[in-house]
Amino acid sequence: MSIDAEVAALKKVPLFHGIDGSKLRLLAFMSQRVEYQDGEELCSQGDTGDSAFVILSGQADVLVDGEKLAVVGEHAIVGEISILCDVPRTATLRASGIVDVLTIAKDDFIKLMKEFPEMSLEVMRTLAERLEKTTRALAAAKSAAS
């Protein structure tokens, strides 16, 4: 895919709103774009995490200990936990159908966060939303068990 087409794809991702074209061009150069086939793994639980993923199209299952806990869809950012916390991958991501993914290396991800406060706030919001959902699910699971 040409860099221009790549920049056009990046522009559609809410996370990258407010970032101007020349910076998106840089991001397109810095990042890697990979197409996964149905059932292929983007990353595997327990592996060292050296990149974050942005789903450009399609969706992936989130599995912890073989159990499907969630689905991440178009424009989701995922895989950033191991980058931020320096822990192994906390979940397996498995393509459900064809998935088009942008892979951002750890150091580049941190640089992006530092340079673009709006992007940083958006990642924070994503994490907070997922934490809110997970906490609710945990409370429900605990009260069902007791």
Add this chain to the structure above:
Amino acid sequence: MSIDAEVAALKKVPLFHGIDGSKLRLLAFMSQRVEYQDGEELCSQGDTGDSAFVILSGQADVLVDGEKLAVVGEHAIVGEISILCDVPRTATLRASGIVDVLTIAKDDFIKLMKEFPEMSLEVMRTLAERLEKTTRALAAAKSAAS
């Protein structure tokens, strides 16, 4: 407490490392410091969230639907989910013993995040760590139930 003593207290919080004295002075002016007695609530599940908290000393219980899910201790940042996601408080925070708390209003919190990328990354790390722990607890609860 004098502003100087307040700045000295803020300096001890890892979240504020790397922020120079004059900015911390501004933060001390912008934020409110409150001492909670044992059993008092910092915030209550379901309320509108208009501030984040930094625990300066002591600890608080985190309760969801009356169930104690976690404990937050000295130097933790907490209560930022409702600010970031614009949702009601997802949990009740109840002082366990005397707790000394810094309260940062929503708009000031967002401003701080935009101005200090390092602080922003630290908040992201905190969220990611809590998400990792909660996801693990959820997976354990689900596999125990099945």
